[in-house]
Amino acid sequence: MKFFTLLPLSLSLCTAATAPPSDQQPLRRPDEQQRLPPHPPPGHLPVMMGSSNDNDSQVQPAVLLYDILGTQRSLTTFFSLTRMHESTSEPLSDANTNTTVLAPGNVVIDDLPRKPWENPSDYAALGEQAYDGSGGKDRADDNLRRFVEAHLVVGTSPWEAGVKAKTAAGTEVWWEAKKDKDGNEQRVIMPDEVQVDRVASRVANGEVWILKGVLNYA
Numbered sequence: 001m002k003f004f005t006l007l008p009l010s011l012s013l014c015t016a017a018t019a020p021p022s023d024q025q026p027l028r029r030p031d032e033q034q035r036l037p038p039h040p041p042p043g044h045l046p047v048m049m050g051s052s053n054d055n056d057s058q059v060q061p062a063v064l065l066y067d068i069l070g071t072q073r074s075l076t077t078f079f080s081l082t083r084m085h086e087s088t089s090e091p092l093s094d095a096n097t098n099t100t101v102l103a104p105g106n107v108v109i110d111d112l113p114r115k116p117w118e119n120p121s122d123y124a125a126l127g128e129q130a131y132d133g134s135g136g137k138d139r140a141d142d143n144l145r146r147f148v149e150a151h152l153v154v155g156t157s158p159w160e161a162g163v164k165a166k167t168a169a170g171t172e173v174w175w176e177a178k179k180d181k182d183g184n185e186q187r188v189i190m191p192d193e194v195q196v197d198r199v200a201s202r203v204a205n206g207e208v209w210i211l212k213g214v215l216n217y218a
């Protein structure tokens with residue numbers, strides 16, 4: 001089962017490469033240098049603050065989602081997954097399209113009983129070897145792409161409460177403000193009822209919301 005052993009390795013390599021503790025400049029593949037718009041010089045890239053207050057995240061007009069996502073340590077796994085496919089990395093660096101990124105934290109993804117690259121229908125059709133060999137790797141890659149797509153609301157940001165929007169995976173989502181048990185208002189992504197931990201960042205081409213769970217990625 002090659003993919004089983006390769007994925008954690010490539011993820012940890014990506015993580016190590018994108019989030020060095022003292023350097024906030026995100027890693028870029030050389031081929032991305034040219035089509036990306038100018039970005040802030042090294043040392044001027046803002047880091048997302050660890051606050052739960054929406055008011056702390058003012059819009060940062062010179063920064064793109066691609067840049068800011070790479071600086072958030074609790075989202076390194078999701079960020080690595082977005083970079084595997086152009087269809088999911090492209091919107092993040094597209095200055096002309098606003099996207100709301102619904103990013104599950106590292107811990108949430110690590111704890112999933114079904115991994116983002118697994119799909120029950122693959123096991124049903126192909127049995128335990130569903131992810132063996134090169135065909136298996138392609139299936140796993142496809143499932144990872146769909147997982148990320150289910151968490152990108154491309155074309156919608158700012159996103160008002162109750163407004164129905166489509167994810168890149170084609171699923172319909174909206175959000176509602178609900179009171180938690182302490183009476184604090186909490187955003188909840190519907191219809192899956194996944195709580196938003198916080199709106200971590202607002203930048204030129206969208207917002208990063210950190211989720212406490214994952215949206216349906218079947």
Ligand SMILES: *[C@@H]1O[C@H](CO)[C@@H](O)[C@H](O)[C@H]1NC(C)=O
Binds near residue numbers: 053054055
């Ligand atoms: C932001 O601050 C304003 C004024 O201090 C307050 O009325 C508003 O409710 C705050 N919004 C959030 C989301 O915390």
Ligand SMILES: *[C@@H]1O[C@H](CO)[C@@H](O)[C@H](O)[C@H]1NC(C)=O
Binds near residue numbers: 098158202203204205
């Ligand atoms: C895109 O997001 C920015 C930052 O929030 C906002 O100023 C701009 O109006 C948005 N554009 C559209 C088309 O909604």
